[in-house]
Amino acid sequence: HAAYLKKKSPTQALTEKTPHEMVYGTKPNLSDLHHFGCTVFVKIGDVGKLNVRAKAGKFVGYDTNSKGYHVYWP
Structure with a gap:
């Protein structure tokens, strides 16, 4: 669960983008979080x-x- 959330969170190393954005080019869908x-x-x-x-x-x-x-x- 923690790794899933980390991939969807912005980081300073990626200039405030998420790893998901860098790989897929779109913002992550956070509507399915539990x-x-x-x-x-x-x-x-x-x-x-x-x-x-x-x-x-x-x-x-x-x-x-x-x-x-x-x-x-x-």
Whole structure:
């Protein structure tokens, strides 16, 4: 989680640009940021009409290989 945020933060070495801006040429989208440890709900696959449709967990970070998240199931 910390490395993900660091790549999206401006630095003095890059003249107040983020590493994301230097690589991709665009400002990073910060609308998908979550607080570490916040409650998240993960959708369960194909379920019946009256069954539970999501499972609650705790957000612990972003997946580096896909557009997913890491979730802790207490």
